[in-house]
Amino acid sequence: MSEEPNAGPRPEGEPPSGPGAPEVPGLGGPKKGFAAVLGDIREILNNVYGIVTVIGALVASFAGGAAVGHVVTPTPTVAASPPTSPALSPTVAPSVTPTPSVTPPSTPPPSLPVTPSGTTGGQLLGSYTVKLPPGYKVPLGASPPKQSDFTPNSGGALFSNGHENFSGGDSKMLQATPGATPTYQGCAADTEFIGSQPIFAGAAFCYIEPGLMLGITVSSVVTTPAPFEVLNVTVWSN
Structure with missing residues (x-):
C-alpha cells in the first residue's frame, strides 16, 4: 500500500479536504x-x-x-338670506267726507183748480178724433161720440156751418193759438171767448162743457167726395 504524498502543511483554519475528510458543521456538507x-x-x-x-x-x-377612515365632512353651504326690508306701515288715505249733493228744488207744477164734483181740474180723461160733416152738430164729452149722436141741425152742441165756422150752441168757446195744440193750463187761463171759430186746417180752440175742458184742433178739411172736418179732441176734467 502506497502512501499519499505529503501535500504540505494546511493553512490555519482550513478544514481538511479530500476523501475521508470530516464534515464541518454549518457548511451544509461538501462544497x-x-x-x-x-x-x-x-x-x-x-x-x-x-x-x-x-x-x-x-x-x-x-x-x-x-384615507377611508378619515372622511372629510364638507362644510354645508348656507344660502345667504335676502336682506330684510323694514316693514312699511300702510299709508292711510285721509278720509274724505263726501259733499252731499244738493238737489235744487223742482218747480212745483201749477196748482190745478178743483171742480165742483171734487176732482182736480186738468186731469186727462181721454183723447179721440171726430169727423164732423158740414150742417151737422155733435155733443162732445169724455168719450168719442157715437153715430147716433150726430144730428143735422144747430143748437145745443158743436155745429159745423158748411166749412165756414163752428158754433158752440149752449157751450162756451175760447180762442187758442192757430197751429198749436191747446193745453189745459192755456184753456183754463184764457178769457178770449168767441161765438164761432173759422174752419181751416190748423185752427185751434177751447170748448167748455159742464165739468169738462176740451182742446180741439182741426187737422184737415176734406171737400170731396163727402166733405167733413177732422177734429182732434183732448178732454180734461174742469
Whole structure:
C-alpha cells in the first residue's frame, strides 16, 4: 500500500479536504459548485422581493384604510338670506267726507183748480178724433161720440156751418193759438171767448162743457167726395 504524498502543511483554519475528510458543521456538507451558489442567491433575492412586495401591499392597505377612515365632512353651504326690508306701515288715505249733493228744488207744477164734483181740474180723461160733416152738430164729452149722436141741425152742441165756422150752441168757446195744440193750463187761463171759430186746417180752440175742458184742433178739411172736418179732441176734467 502506497502512501499519499505529503501535500504540505494546511493553512490555519482550513478544514481538511479530500476523501475521508470530516464534515464541518454549518457548511451544509461538501462544497457546492458555482452554479448552485448562484441558484441559492437567486432564491434568496426572490424571497426578499416577495417580502418587500408584501410589505408594500400592507403599507398601501394601511394608507388606504386611513384615507377611508378619515372622511372629510364638507362644510354645508348656507344660502345667504335676502336682506330684510323694514316693514312699511300702510299709508292711510285721509278720509274724505263726501259733499252731499244738493238737489235744487223742482218747480212745483201749477196748482190745478178743483171742480165742483171734487176732482182736480186738468186731469186727462181721454183723447179721440171726430169727423164732423158740414150742417151737422155733435155733443162732445169724455168719450168719442157715437153715430147716433150726430144730428143735422144747430143748437145745443158743436155745429159745423158748411166749412165756414163752428158754433158752440149752449157751450162756451175760447180762442187758442192757430197751429198749436191747446193745453189745459192755456184753456183754463184764457178769457178770449168767441161765438164761432173759422174752419181751416190748423185752427185751434177751447170748448167748455159742464165739468169738462176740451182742446180741439182741426187737422184737415176734406171737400170731396163727402166733405167733413177732422177734429182732434183732448178732454180734461174742469
